[in-house]
Amino acid sequence: MDAKGGRVQIGFQAGSNAVPTRDVQILTSGGRKISAHTAVLAAASPVMESILDRAQKRGKPRRVIRILGVPCDAVTAFVRLIHSSGCVSLDEEEEMGRYGLHLLVLSHAYSVGWLKRACEGALALRLTAEGVADVLLLARQCDAPRLYLRCMKLLAKDFAAVKKTEAWQFLQANDPWLELEILQFLQEAELRKKRVGRKLAYQRVYEELGDAMECLQHMYVGKEGSKKNHPCSSSACYRNLQLLIQHLAACPRRKACPRCCRMLQLLRLHSAICDDSTQQACRIPLCSHFKLRMQQQKEDSQQQQKEGKEEDDTWQLLVKKVKVARVMSSFSKRKGQEGVHEQFALCTTTARTSD
Structure with a gap:
């Protein structure tokens, strides 16, 4: 290869009939001329095919494509990659990493789809806080959504370091709309993080309520000989439930006491989850009472006020979530991490049945 502007031969072997x-x-900016095949360029790039067709219609004896404004070595790598037809060698991968920004621009300008996607992947692997602002601007201009999203995620992850770079200061001074997009993405990312945190917190609450139901079931319904040896008997949840039940039995002001109200809500939740068909079969306190009360509420549903109906819907949703949490907890204890798909199917069936 001539590094000073001579002709560079790129392509298949001379004399090939294929x-x-x-x-x-x-023709590059430095005066370098790179020989190539018309059929290969036309097959790889519709833009080059159009340029070559126009040259042929004008009757020009020598076809020339000018690729200016890009380093000569980057153009050479671009033409070599086009002739590789997607089979990239290790040396070409290194060139793709070295001239990634220029190759992304060229592949976008000449509509070489596979090379554009490869450049997006190569640049995404080499992103740093110092250069992410420049790559983000280029990804936006070259319509590279995957690279754009990767840059945004890196910005959200390490925004404090990005703000100190000169590229970010240049972006603030020259592209306020892109700065606004970045700030909006950061705000949405923070909101998503908070939503996920709330969802995980709710899930932990449902799991704790499911454990409380298990402890109640074992405390009153389990066999006499197994109550003390069960794992629930040594848990903090089991001891707290015992204290709440003792307090409920001795408290003189149950309706105004927060601890009594909490215990009554747990007993009501158990009655909604309890699988006993008869009201007298369950030995947990107030289970039959709450079941009878729920039956009366169903019969008088047409007379309920709007606020009461919304409260009932919220309660039914809580019951459904606790049921799913109990099923997931029981399967995780039995099989560990095995049978994940079967657990999900069973939880879905349980949720639909509770409707």
């Missing part, structure tokens, strides 16, 4: 001879010249 493709035509090199009949087109790529």
Whole structure:
């Protein structure tokens, strides 16, 4: 290869019958001329195909494609990658990493789809806080959504370091709309993080309520000989439930006491989850009372006020979530991490049945 502007031969071996001879010249900014095949360029790039067709219609004896404003080595790598037809060697991968920004621009300008996607992946692997602002701007201009999203995620992850770079200061001074997009993305990312945190917190509450139901079930319904040896008997939840039940039995002001109200809500939740068909079968306190009360509420549902109906819907949703949490907890204890798909299917069936 001539590094000072001479001709560079790129393509298939001379004398090959598979493709035509090199009949087109790529002219770079440094005066370098790169010989290439018309058929290969036309097949790889519709933009180059259009340029070559116009040159042929004008009757020009020598076809020339000018690729200016880009380093000569980057153009050479671009033409070599086009002739590789997607089979990239290790040396070409290194060139793709070295001239990634220029190759992304060229592949976008000349509509070489596979090379554009490869450049997006190569640049995404080499992103740093110092250069992410420049790559983000280029990804936006070249319509590279995957690279754009990767840059945004890195910005959200390490925004404090990005703000100190000169590229970020240049972006603030020259592209306020892109700065606004970045700030909006950061705000949405923070909101998503908070939503996920709330969802995980709710899930932990449902799991704790499911454990409380298990402890109640074992405390009153389990066999006499197994009550003390069960794992629930040594848990903090089991001891707290015992204290709440003792307090409920001795408290003189149950309706106004927060601890009594909490215990009554747990007993009501158990009655909604309890699988006993008869009201007298369950030995947990107030289970039959709450079941009878729920039956009366169903019969008088037409007379309920709007606020009461919304409260009932919220309660039914809580019951459904606790049921799903109990099923998931029981399966995780039995099988560990095995049978994840079966657990999900069973939880879905349980949730639909509770409707």
